[in-house]
Amino acid sequence: FKEYYSRERTLALRDIYIPYCTELFYRDNPLKIVRCQNTYMYDQLGNKYLDCINNVAHVGHCHPYVVTQVSKQMSACATNNRYLHDNTVILAEKLSKTLPKSLDQIFYTNSGSESNDLALRLARQYTGNYDILVLDNAYHGHLTTLFELSTYKFKKGNITMKEPEHVHVLPIPDIYRGKYRDIDYNNDEEKLCQLYVNEVHQIVEEVESRGRRIAIFLIESLQSCGGQIIYPKGYLKQIFSYLQSKGILCLVDEVQTGFGRSGTHFWAFQSYEEDLVPDFVTMGKSMGNGFPVAALMTRRSITQKFDKDGIEYFNTYGGNPVSCRAAIAVLDIIQREKLMENARDVGNHLLNKLKEMGAKYDIIGDVRGRGFFIGVEIVRDIKTREPGIEEAHEIKYTLRQHMIIVSLDGPDHNVIKFKPPMCFSKGDADFLCDKLETIVRDCQKKKNEKQEPNM
Ligand code: PMP
Secondary structure (H helix, E strand, O other): OOOOOOOOHHHHHHHHHOOOOOOOOOOOOOOOEEEEEEOOOOOOOEEEEEEOOOOOOOOOOOHHHHHHHHHHHHOOOOOOOOOOOOHHHHHHHHHHHOOOOOOOEEEEEEOOOHHHHHHHHHHHHHHHOOOEEOOOOOOOOOOOOHHHOOOHHHOOOOOOOOOOEEEEEEEEOOOOOOOOOHHHHOOOHHHHHHHHHHHHHHHHHHHHHHHOHHHHHEEEEOEOOOOOOOOOOOOOHHHHHHHOOOOOOOEEEOOOOOOOOOOOOOOOHOOOOOOOOEEEEEEEHHHHHHOEEEEEEOOHHHHHOOOOOOHHHOOOOOOOOOHHHHHHHHHHHHHHHHHHHHHHHHHHHHHHHHHHHHHHHOOOOEEEEEEEEEEEEEEEOOOOOOOOOOHHHHHHHHHHHHEEEOOOEOOOOOEEOOOOOOOOOOOHHHHHHHHHHHHHHHHHHHHHHOOOOOO
16 A cells, blocks of 8 residues: 555654644554554554454445445445435435334434534424433533533543533443442342432432423433443433433434444344334444444434424535445445344453453453443452553553554543454454453553562
């Protein structure tokens, strides 16, 4: 593959032109990736890295079927959504079959942020209310409307911002590190669920008692940036039925978790309860395997409010024939290559191996996951659960030396996250676990020696 500049020159130019705040992995020694295939990425020297985190390259980096479908469509017709085109409706039909029947209306956008922002607008128009309910540590996008409700982002750095008056934050139902913990309640999931549900009732009642009215509740089906959190069974069902009975619309953000990633269901929210019916589902990232395409699905009564009020929707690139074709190709590959089943089988294999590892080393506090959505929480102290921030950082950097790419998340950045392309194989999982165990063992040894210098 042709390189225009040396790695050093690319880095120097990036330093000149691209603002420092624009995220860059491994800031002290960034990677220059020039070619990708399947679950692998290659740098300018041809070194091969196993990618354990790219949930955009959903069906595998540069899948040849997506590439040819996009390229064919690009050379045939790439206009906007104001003309009839088969791709617009083929994709809508395919996606609506994966969701509850009532969610058959689709708005095409270009990013997860645009989808969530549009949902806010629809919910406000439909309900006549303004306020928003979210989970703590949530991330729902980079637009101003979403940044101000994404506590995960504005708790970082020197931002002194607090959520605005119209944003109400619920405690995160994280039974490992949250307000109510498994160890304090004998791991009684039903009880823990109830405690977190009670919090929702209390907060909503308190907010309403101040005369505020909530339009929408946003939640990720599995909370990713917040640290790969899986909610207690029954939580989503109970809060949806409570909020919906009050006329508050419920949005599940499937930007990170959709398209079969949970291994058992096409959408991760369905992996809790199959009869759960949200008012909005937003999707993006994996939808186009790297080609920008995203969407919002909702029900007709909500979209009709825009129609009645004379509000038109137009988005220059949203739903163009090329992006729709990319998404159709992704759906076809998921089915043809049985990638959801792969996420279930290889995901379980990986989860079990990580759990076995967790049982051996105290720096691993918790291992949790569903399909190809797995988190390994590193702790300094297994009893107090104090986050192992430096240890997690060391593991991430040493994995890179072993040609494996992972990232850290959670408010303390101590959760190693795995959300690989859906073609991640058993061999990939075994390779990862072998290297990871060597590193964790070393890290644990060093830590034990520090604690017991005379032994
Ligand atoms: N929702 C969630 C859960 C996300 O993780 C992200 C992106 N990380 C977004 C929304 C925003 O998507 P985008 O970056 O495509 O705007």
